[in-house]
Each structure stands twice: as structure tokens, then as C-alpha cells.
Amino acid sequence: xxxxxxxxxxxxxxxxxxxxxxxxxxxxxxxxxxxxxxxxxxxxxxxxxxxxxxxxxxxxxxxxxxxxxxxxx
Numbered sequence: 001x002x003x004x005x006x007x008x009x010x011x012x013x014x015x016x017x018x019x020x021x022x023x024x025x026x027x028x029x030x031x032x033x034x035x036x037x038x039x040x041x042x043x044x045x046x047x048x049x050x051x052x053x054x055x056x057x058x059x060x061x062x063x064x065x066x067x068x069x070x071x072x073x
Contacts, residue, residue, distance in 0.1 A: 009061045012053045016062055017045060 002009040012020070021041040023029040047053065053060035 006066060008064045008066070010064060012048065012060055012062055014048070017041075017048060020044065 001011075021044070024041060024044070
């Protein structure tokens with residue numbers, strides 16, 4: 001985990017998956033320029049189970065404010 005005075009960056013937890021799924025198909029989060037249609041989330045669940053979204057090539061971290069609030073909007 002990387003901790004600062006106002007935010008922390010941490011690995012994705014199992015409890016975050018439902019929030020990430022909601023964000024994946026939310027036009028406000030993805031923006032009108034990054035929306036290429038609805039995406040299935042089952043591949044993401046499989047990827048999380050395999051490597052927790054942390055690999056040598058690509059990683060996903062959660063931005064968490066103090067007090068703990070996952071950030072996306």
C-alpha cells in the first residue's frame with residue numbers, strides 16, 4: 001500500500017469487485033469517449049481469482065481517501 005496524507009493506493013480486495021463491476025458499465029465513470037458498449041464482468045472475476053489484478057505487465061489499484069472511501073466519482 002502507498003499512503004499519503006490524503007489518499008492511499010492499495011490492491012483491489014474481493015469486497016471491491018461489486019463496485020468495480022458497477023463502474024465498468026457506468027457511462028459517467030467511463031465517459032462518453034471510453035464507452036464501447038456494455039462489458040461482461042465474469043472475465044474480471046476470473047482474473048482477480050488468478051492474480052488479484054497484480055501482474056508484472058499490468059496492475060489495478062484502488063484509490064482510497066481518508067477516512068476510507070473508495071474513489072471513483
